[in-house]
Amino acid sequence: MEKGKGAIGSTARRWAVDFSDNSTSRDILDPPGFSRASLDQDDSTLSRQKKDAESNWKSQKAWEVAQAPFKNLLMMGFMMWMAGNTVHLFSIGITFSALWQPISALQSVGKMFEPYKDAKVELLGPKLLFIALNLGGMALGVWKLNSLGLLPTHTSDWVSSLAPAQVGTYFYFYKDIKC
Numbered sequence: 001m002e003k004g005k006g007a008i009g010s011t012a013r014r015w016a017v018d019f020s021d022n023s024t025s026r027d028i029l030d031p032p033g034f035s036r037a038s039l040d041q042d043d044s045t046l047s048r049q050k051k052d053a054e055s056n057w058k059s060q061k062a063w064e065v066a067q068a069p070f071k072n073l074l075m076m077g078f079m080m081w082m083a084g085n086t087v088h089l090f091s092i093g094i095t096f097s098a099l100w101q102p103i104s105a106l107q108s109v110g111k112m113f114e115p116y117k118d119a120k121v122e123l124l125g126p127k128l129l130f131i132a133l134n135l136g137g138m139a140l141g142v143w144k145l146n147s148l149g150l151l152p153t154h155t156s157d158w159v160s161s162l163a164p165a166q167v168g169t170y171f172y173f174y175k176d177i178k179c
Contacts, residue, residue, distance in 0.1 A: 055120035062116040066126035069105065069133035076101075076137060080144045087148050095148065098141035102134035 076098045083091035105112070109130060113123050145151050152158060 051120075055118050058116040058118050058121045062113060062121065062123055062126040063129075065112055065116070066129040067133075069102070069130060069137060072101065073133060073137050073140065077140055080140070085147050087150070091144075091148060092150075095141055095144045095150075098144065099138060102137040102141070105134050106131065 076094070079094050080091075080098060083094050085091075109127055112130065113127060116123060116126075142151070146153060
């Protein structure tokens, strides 16, 4: 027996597949869940579906960007609580950071939502939420300034800007009193 030859001696392969068969495969049933209609769809339907999926993704990401200041708000609140109500460098730095971050975020609202602009994506809701959360962060910073006593909210804070009392008016008042 020669090496590589079968015992029968035939040169034809036993398990070969002939791909030159031109018969249609319509006589074979499609597997369950398969639809030939999906293969026959035109490109416009597929491109519309892709655009809808992309606009849904952009809308979802815009809402995520709008909700991001909430995490910062919680973190700043915790840091301000840990800093305490005494006036020292750390508490003042945290407080001014809590004021500066929302101000800079409010200045760049347009840039934050620029990548998500689309004709099908409504950005008014996410922008309003973003602005509201940043205004809440600023309110938290102002509250902390007030609790530190750095805001001029009492009359004694404005004494230096008041006109000095007239000595003569008090003198006449005491002159009329008999002792």
